[in-house]
Amino acid sequence: MSPKQMKLMLNTVYRQVFNQAFSGGVLVSILRIVVLGSFAIATPVPAADNAAMEAEIQTRAAALEKKVIAWREDIHQHPELGQQELRTSSLVAEHLRSLGLEVRTNVALTGVVGLLRTGRPGPTVGLRADMDALPVKETEGLSFASKARQAYLGEEVDVMHACGHDAHTAMLMGTAEILAAMKEQLRGTVMFIFQPAEEGPSLFEPSGTNRWGARLMLEEGLFKWTKPDAIFAVHVMPGNLGEISYRPGPALAASDTLTITVVGKQGHGGMPWNTIDPITTSALLISGLQTVVSRNTDLTTSPAVVTIGTINGGTRANIVPESVRMTGTIRTYDVRVREQVQRDIKLTAEKIAESAGAKATVSIVKNYDPVVNDAKLTTRMLPVLQRAAGGHVAEGKLSGASEDFSEFAKVVPGLYVYLGITPPGQDPAKAAPNHNPLFFVDEEALVVGTRTLSCLAADFLMSEP
Numbered sequence: 186m187s188p189k190q191m192k193l194m195l196n197t198v199y200r201q202v203f204n205q206a207f208s209g210g211v212l213v214s215i216l217r218i219v220v221l222g223s224f225a226i227a228t229p230v231p232a233a234d235n236a237a238m239e240a241e242i243q244t245r246a247a248a249l250e251k252k253v254i255a256w257r258e259d260i261h262q263h264p265e266l267g268q269q270e271l272r273t274s275s276l277v278a279e280h281l282r283s284l285g286l287e288v289r290t291n292v293a294l295t296g297v298v299g300l301l302r303t304g305r306p307g308p309t310v311g312l313r314a315d316m317d318a319l320p321v322k323e324t325e326g327l328s329f330a331s332k333a334r335q336a337y338l339g340e341e342v343d344v345m346h347a348c349g350h351d352a353h354t355a356m357l358m359g360t361a362e363i364l365a366a367m368k369e370q371l372r373g374t375v376m377f378i379f380q381p382a383e384e385g386p387s388l389f390e391p392s393g394t395n396r397w398g399a400r401l402m403l404e405e406g407l408f409k410w411t412k413p414d415a416i417f418a419v420h421v422m423p424g425n426l427g428e429i430s431y432r433p434g435p436a437l438a439a440s441d442t443l444t445i446t447v448v449g450k451q452g453h454g455g456m457p458w459n460t461i462d463p464i465t466t467s468a469l470l471i472s473g474l475q476t477v478v479s480r481n482t483d484l485t486t487s488p489a490v491v492t493i494g495t496i497n498g499g500t501r502a503n504i505v506p507e508s509v510r511m512t513g514t515i516r517t518y519d520v521r522v523r524e525q526v527q528r529d530i531k532l533t534a535e536k537i538a539e540s541a542g543a544k545a546t547v548s549i550v551k552n553y554d555p556v557v558n559d560a561k562l563t564t565r566m567l568p569v570l571q572r573a574a575g576g577h578v579a580e581g582k583l584s585g586a587s588e589d590f591s592e593f594a595k596v597v598p599g600l601y602v603y604l605g606i607t608p609p610g611q612d613p614a615k616a617a618p619n620h621n622p623l624f625f626v627d628e629e630a631l632v633v634g635t636r637t638l639s640c641l642a643a644d645f646l647m648s649e650p
Contacts, residue, residue, distance in 0.1 A: 235647060238370060239572055239640055245363045246636040252362075253635055254628045257355035258329040264318030264344045264351070266335050267382030268397060270295040273316045273354065277379045280358050284365040286377070289410070293401035299377040300411060301365055303646075307373025310645045311413035311597070312638055313590060314350070314357035315383035321345040324622050337387050348619045349421035349606070352626050352634070354379060356419065359635040364642060373646045376413050378402070383589055385552070391442060393550040399592035408596060415562055416599045417641045418590050419634045421626055423616040424605025427633040429574040430581035431602045433563040437556035438490070438516035439523055440587030441549050445470065445534050447498075447509045449543040454503035463509040464498055466541040471496075471511070473537045477529045487519035489526050490585055516585050518555050554591040559598035566600055569644045573637040586619070604637070606630045 256276075265273055274295045281288045281299035289298045295316075322343035323331045333344045346352075361377050382398040389395055396404055424430060447467050452460035471493050482489045491513065498509030515530070517523040531547045538545035571578050581603060590601050607613040608627045617623035 235644055238367070238643055238647065241367065241370075242363060242639045242643060243636055245366060246359065246632050246639060249359045249362060249635065250632045253355045253359040253631050256358055257351050257626075257628065257631060260316075260351040260354055261327075261346045262329040262331055262333075264331050264333050264346045265316075266320065266337055266344055266387035267317035267384050268294050268386050268388045269335055270316045270381050274379065274381070277316070277354065277358060281361060281377065284361055286361065286365065292405060292407065293381055293398060295381040296402055297379040298402075298407065298410070299361060299379075301361070301368065301375040301377070303368055303371045303373060305372040307371075307646055308414040309374040309376060309411055310642045311376040311378055311416035311593065312357055312360060312642055313378040313380055313416060313418045313593060314353035315380045316350055316354050317382055317384050317387075318344050318346045318350065319348055319384055319620060320387075321347040321620065321622050323347070335387070338390065345622065347621060347624045348384065349624070349626055350383070352421045352606070352628075352631060353419065356631055356634040356638060359631075360638040360642070363635070363639045367643070371643060371646050374411060375642050375646070376411055378407070378416075378593075380589075391550050391552060399589040403592055403596065413597050415559075415645055416590075416593045416597055417566075417638065417645075418599075418601045419604050419637055420588075420601065421606045421630065421634070422603045422619055423607045423613040424603060425577065425613060426605055426607055426609055426627055427574060427630050428577040428579060428605040429570050429602050429633070429637060430579050430605070431558070431563060431567070431570060431600070432581045432583070433558050433560045435487075435518040435555050435583065436558050436581070436601055437584045437586050437588050437591070438518055439555045439591075440552045441515040441517075441523070441527070442552055443491070443493075443513040443515055443530065444548040444550075445511050445513075446546045447511075447538055447543050448546070449505070449507065449509075449541075451507040452505050454505055457505055460505040461542045462505050463543055464506065466538055466543045466545075467496060467498070467509045467511060469541065470534055470537045470545065473533050474530060477526055477533055481529050482522060482526060487517065487522045488583060489518075489522055490514075490516040491526065491530065492516075515549070516587065518583065553587045553589045554595065556588050556591045556599075556601050557594060558600050559594070562598040562600050565648075566641055566645070569640050570602065570637065573640040574633055600641070602637070604630055604634045 274297045277297045278290050286299040320337045320342040323345040331345045335344050386397040447463040449461035449463035478489050493513040496511040499506040527549050534545040534547050606626045607616045
């Protein structure tokens, strides 16, 4: 029997015996150290009292609340699009360095990664926040409202943190400060991942072959540097203030971008019989696409959504144009449903166009896979979520949104949860949603998010699976 096997066997035996006799008292830890020390094998630091540790996290999070809010407001006032988060990443990197962390910058262009090594054997946990904003013009009202403009696909646009990534970044900065201050009480390693371009690239159109965000971070060797044993993320959304919602298994949808070009025959609008009209063909096509889900998809297996978001064609009222281009999104949660929906879209578009004498070319770019929360990890961490949120926890519904957190969760077990940020007295169902210019974050929720990230990391490091 090898020393390692002997260690595991004795550890199990002594634990069972003394747990029964002394209810897991101090004698167990002492005997374990003495016995296993005889094999000259490094022994992890005994697990800390999680209740005391969480109480300290709560105290530290409360003390940092104003600082986290100040970071959030500063980042909100200076939003940056994906791949252009230069100011934000500089702010993050400077803060992580001030805490004594190992810091890497320019990961996937503008990403920042910090490592907190405790110097004691233990697992590695990843915490992720996204940093990018959206090409949305913010309405007036906030003292720290954005007036920023940046280039988006070559065109200058207004920019706003309309999805709450400013809050995510600030909460993870606060979490880093809390855990760095508690370093001597922890074991293992914490990996703080500040990710760029979650909302997509701003410097180029997705083609299916180019990379950005989480996928690019991984391709550049993020998890080869240090691979976490689990990874967590918190996302703000309309919901009861400070409530954490979670969902085991599929939680967010896969996202694919659909482009259809319908080519007909240009001619005079007053003599359409001499043309092949791509506009009327497109109308038939859009109607036909609705049957891909309503008549062809088994919704008892998994939901699906096909939405056309843009349609462009024509130059003036009396000309039947040569072509029409439309774009849309496909959302699914199951691999087989995803493949079936894509096949049906292609077939439906091509055949409807053919029936009108036109031709449809269909392009589908796969963007993000579904976010799937690891069931075992979710069950294990649910009590932590309950304590961190003061019992305000609910199982969430499937979301039609998509997230490239899925890239991380395909490599290591992941848990992605939502944090409610709707002010008291307001119906979350009527609050402006993410990606809306009226999207509003009640900053009282930020302390809950900071506490949740800190507790998830600390409990994962210190609790045996």
